[in-house]
Amino acid sequence: MNERILRVAEFNKIAERLIQKAETTLGKELARKVHPASDIETVTHQLEETDEAYRIIGLNKSIPFGGIADIRASLQRSKIGSVLSAAECLDVAETIRGGRNVKTFLEALDDEVPLLLELSERIMPLRDLEQTIKNAIDDNAHVMDSASEKLRSIRSSIRTNENRIRERMDNFLKTKSSMLSDAIITIRNDRYVLPVKSEYRSAIGGIVHDQSSSGQTLFMEPRAVVDLNNNLQEAFAKESQEVERILSELTEKIAEHAGYLKENTRVLAQLDFIAARAKLSADMRAAKPKMNDQGYINMKEARHPLIPETQVVPNDIELGKDYTAIVITGPNTGGKTVTLKLVGLSILMAQSGIFVPAQDGLELAVFNEVFADIGDEQSIEQNLSTFSSHMTNIVSILEQFDDNSLILFDELGAGTDPQEGAALAMSILDKVIDSGARVLATTHYPELKAYGFNRPQVMNASVEFNVETLQPTYRLLLGVPGRSNAFEISKRLGLDVRIIDKARGMIGVESESVENMIASLETARRQAEKDYEEAHQILEQSEHIRRELQAEWRKYEKKRDHLYEQAEEKAAKALADAREEAEMIVDEIKSMRSNAVLKEHEWIEAKKMLEEAQPHLRKKTTKGQNASQGNKPAQTDELHPGDEVRLIMLNQKGVVAEKVNKKEYMVQVGAMKVKVKGKDLEFIKSQQQEPETPVTRTKGTTSYVKPEIDLRGERYEDALLRVEKYIDEAVLAGFPRVTIIHGKGTGALRKGVQDFVKTHPNVASARAGERGEGDTGVTVLELK
Structure with missing residues (x-):
């Protein structure tokens, strides 16, 4: 990057503030040498480093750089045989300790700062050398008796x-x-x-x-x-x-480790420099820019970093996508030059790894060079006029720029005959724009106000001026060229209206036409801003109403779910009581079956029908869960005989017995077969998912039983109920052997299952699973 732009954009003032933020002499030296990089990989890496250090500040923490000294000269002297003083040896020990503290601090943050952590890994702890020095020299740099x-x-x-x-x-x-x-x-x-x-x-x-x-x-x-x-x-x-x-x-020991110590100081200097960039960025309330190599600039509410925040006026600036040049017109002291310096300085800061004062989401380009012709820099030593000085600089720029350059022209063509100056300005702009460079230029010439209307790559802009207060507002207005406010200002200052009217008659028709056009644009802009504010207010009101409706809807859903839960709890309790009573009756009758003629499978079938008579209660969904995430209603071409489904209207499970037609199925529900439309069925699982054995019931109905049952995740009481029911079904299906999967866990469920099956009348024996069967996580039953 050329030195002229660093001086003109006042980048040296940013460097001075950066130096103040560094804590060590090593870091201050790097800050003093700060310079913009020109390749996007380096720039992006530097900004990522700054972002990690910025993140540390956000955690209300800081990297501990205490005790770190610039020991490079001492290291060099130790290598050539000079004996170091006690103070120099102590500085070496303190720097070793300081480097280790920095490394430990960053290791504690781990994934938060991967780049800084990677950098700190190059720091060698060198504990033995530090301890050797500390054993000989005290904290006052005095060689101890010991x-x-x-x-x-x-x-x-x-x-x-x-x-x-x-x-x-x-x-x-x-x-x-x-x-x-x-x-x-x-x-x-x-x-x-x-x-x-x-x-x-x-x-x-x-x-x-x-x-x-x-x-x-x-x-x-x-x-x-x-x-x-x-x-x-x-x-x-x-x-x-x-x-x-x-x-x-x-000194000899220090010389032996001089290579490691030198690398430690280099890393510590880099870390301090990165931390200084983050601290400066935080002070400016700056944001991390996204960088590109396409020459695109987009900043929202960008602020000049050298103007106090209470005085600076934020501006939106976009360049490089729909247009590659901005021509800014407007009165003196209106902020045109500040805008140029803002853009130039923002680019230099970003390419140096420093964040830019603007809203989040800003995007900047990495340029090979930034050129500027700003301010009255006439050379007295060379006896050059203002125009000659500017033109000498412009000639130098035109000889060096390329399509990846940013060029800033302040008062282009000023200092000479207006007509010739305007013509030169337009010709120079044509040259750099046609070459693909990005350009920001300011001018007073009225001819350039219409320049952008004839060239699609050029955007007109102006700095706003309040005619009522006769003061600039410093707002940049893209798309609107600046007006000449001389007549309005003169009128407000008391100049005779007749003089003003006569002056109006003296200006050319074209100039008057341009001024009228600009006035019309300004009126349209103000109206658009007013409409935008009104629309924004309506949007905020709508958003407020939407949030209120959402809150009310959530209250309604919460209340509805609460009522459902209460009803279901009551129903579940009533069913549980009824089930308990029915079980007692069944058990009593079974105890007398020696005198009865009923067969075992008939009792099992009765018990199964009793289980299926219990309706399925609605399950509570978690907050934010979408109903569509559960089972979806089946399509007619998705179901096959044996598929397990749920009848939506009855909330009952069943098995597809046969396909009647494209839209209807025969479904086995308990002891009944019903014809149901496909849209009223909810798919649960396919018959191919797990091997099952059909069981023929007494009434000719068919169910499907697996050779194993999985109880993992079940509550203790529920698990035992399922085991009892499953053994009955397995006996009915004719299984000689079944497997109960209960998992290892704490062992409570395993013990409960094994104790239960010992007394079951249909279980001949029970054993733990062998290797390959699931070990102690399963129990294998031999059925009677």
Whole structure:
């Protein structure tokens, strides 16, 4: 991207704000070098990275960059043999710790930030190196006694010597206080001394290391502590050598890991830079743009990022689909130039991975280059006029642009004869538009107001001006060229109407025609906006009524379902009571069957008919469930003999016995056969779905029984009822062996089934399933 557009669009101000958002010197350096990319893959990737960091901000969290320092210079020095200072070694340890904290933080977010997580995986923890440094250097960048046994011993001797020196000095303070200028012990040339009055120099005796400015005080080292001070200086020298040795060893270890450390700093810098882009985007309340390589721009309520939000006027801008150029006309200070800079700066920000202040859903294009000729940039050094300066820049643009360029022309053709300037402006626009570039241009020339009407690729636009207040509104109006408001403004400012009328007569017919046309368009636009507002209000009212109706309908359905449930509960209870009583009667009669002539299968058949006499209760559907998701009414060509169906009108199950014709079927329902139309049947399952065995009943009716029954998911009591019923049917069908599938689960259902069948009169034996049969998840019954 050329440097001129970065300067003209004031992209450097965005970069300055970005620098402030970075937390580390590493991130600030990248922010200082921020530059728009020109390929869509890179731009899209950068925006995705920013979006992930933006997501972290939305979670009220932030990446912890504390303690991270720029250690690159130290790493370089360690590689060439220089010994790092304690502070530099500590910076390395703190950067290792900071990098590990960042990595841990992003790993905790996992799927929320896949790109940032992938980037953080390049960070090497290097715990051993960090611990080695921390064991030798404290948080104040001081080499600790524990760094080595030798250093501990040396520092112990230093403290011993210092204590001895202080004891001797304290003795002087007590016995010779009158000879001292002040009763204190001080240090000169790294040696302990006393402030002695000059006249007592001989009385104290020793070495003079300094004197006061007046010469009245001498800083003397008494003879009694000279040897002790010498011993102390030797210990200090040994300490310095040992510290140097320790730091040298740490530097070597750091040099061994310099490659990993350098990569860590590069990754941390990138992460801080990404986080800074997200923070700036959040501050601007910006949105992530969708990028394309088709030259298409579509922004809703876009705001210039450098204008305070309380002052900026949002605008809608679209370019690059139905038209490739916008020509904006209107008065000075109306916002034309701001619009150009807004578009240019938005493109530069997006191509740098920064979100754009606009509504969600905006779309921007990735351009190879963005060119601009904006503002009065005449070159005094070259003694060029305004027109010459602009034209020099335009010539340079025309030599460099291509069909994937965005070009911004401010006051195209200004600074020269109006007719020639307008002609040049139209010719230049024709050149760039015909070449496929995207163009935004502003102008004062009335000839260009009609320019867009003759060219389908050009859209006229203007910045709105309120004649009543004599102030621009800064609103961009697409499709409407700007009017010259000179006559209206002059009239409101008090200019004689006769002068204004005479001026009107002097302008050409064509100009007046254009102005009238523009006025008509503005009137139509205002009316359209008024109609839109009214329609919008009606739509909102309709939406409100619709929501109220939906709420009432939900209340009705809830109440209806509640009443159904109450009725069904009562009916179910009555049926359960009746069933219990009937079972008791049947059991009592069965106990006396030794004296009866009835056969076993007749009792089973009676019991089966009793079961089928119970109607099916309506099942409650879950909230939002669509009835169409259940079984659908069968079509006449879908059913076959043996298919299980439900009779919709009777809410009873049955089996298709035969097909009467295209529309009707004979259906076996319990002991009865009924003729039913196909539209009144609801398909349940096909006879081919599972192997079944027909059972011939006493009255010649036919039912179908499977060699196994699946109880998984059943309630305990319901499961036992089904088992009892199933054993009776299996006996009737003549099965020698059947399988009860109850699953493993907690084992409660398995135990209940096995306990139940032990006492059943029709069960000869029961065993758990073997391998291949279902193991303990099934029970196999041998029937009598």
